[in-house]
Amino acid sequence: MGFLHRKTSKQTGKLKTLLGLAISRIAAVRRPRLARKSIATDDVRQLLTLGHLDRAIHRAEQVIGEGNMLEAFEMIEMYYKRLIENAAKLDKPGECTEEIREAAAAVMLVAGWCGELPELPFARTILADKFGSDFAEAAKDGTGIVDPMNRELTKLDLAVGVEVFWQLNSMELKKKVTKEIAMENNIVVDFSELQDAVKDGED
Template sequence: MGFIHRKTSKQTGKLKTLLRLAVSRVAVARRPRLARKSIATSDVGQLLALGHLDRAIHRVELVIREGNMLEAFEIIELYCKRLIEKAAQLDKPSECAQEIQEAAAGLMFAAGWCGDLPELLFTRAILVDKFGNDFASAAKNGIGIVDPLLVWKLTDDATNTELKKKVTKEIATENMIPVDFSELTKATEDGEVPYHQDLEFDMP
């Protein structure tokens, strides 16, 4: 029995190391996404000022995608720190508090969606061994105890027309630019953006 306990504790120690690496990786991965979101937000403002609402609606998809991932990073970082702090509970998974189960399930789900954080794949393998296949299956599918907010941030469709209008409106308001979405063509709402030769700047 003692041998099994030592083996589990060693596994938990490896998990803590992986979680610390993931926290460090989040800090690194956050920076370029913040930069891309900032640039895309500025682009949307400029496009609106130039009267190119159709192009702005298309560009805002990047603002949404990067914003969602940044918010997901915050949740993932919280989960990693929670498991590091409460790691002792992981030696008895069946007795883990709900907050620990939620963190474990959230990281299992995120592992399949966050290429920026490769440590999560190894973390998931250990958590699957600890919590079992049924728990892992639900977690990977984003159901059960997985936080719906995390699922939404990692899987939400940035091409959703109403969401794009909402974020575009927010940026327009911040820049005190009036917008009239009735001017949008059906093609633009469907994701087809007409080419404009008179744009004064290049977008990455």
């Protein structure tokens, strides 16, 4: 029993270190994404100023994509901090609260797609050992993961996968973002002009 306790405590200590490194890395990977979002936003503004509405809408895709990733990283960081704060409880995974289990599932899910945080596969291995193979399998598709910011059911993989793909190809969303940038810069946009151009091209 003493050996098992020492093993789990050692694993937990390593997990805290890995998650701490991941949090530090999130701050680093967030900066270039913020820069790319800012550049893309300014590109949209310039294109609107020049009257290139169709190109501005297309450029809005990157504004949306970078924004989604920034939101995902914010949510991920909150999960990691939750696990670090409750690390001692991980030595008895069967007694962990739902919030801790959600955070563990989030780490395991993100480890599958986020190459920017190389510590996570190692953290996933430790958590899988603690919570078991069934839990690890369920975490692969985001089952039971809850957004810690608004407590609504969500899937982190959708934030950067299927949902982002749909959003980037949603003309309605691209128009919405383009309009917001236009309003912030006192630029008037008329999307009916874009529709007329499409109709002319079809004739």
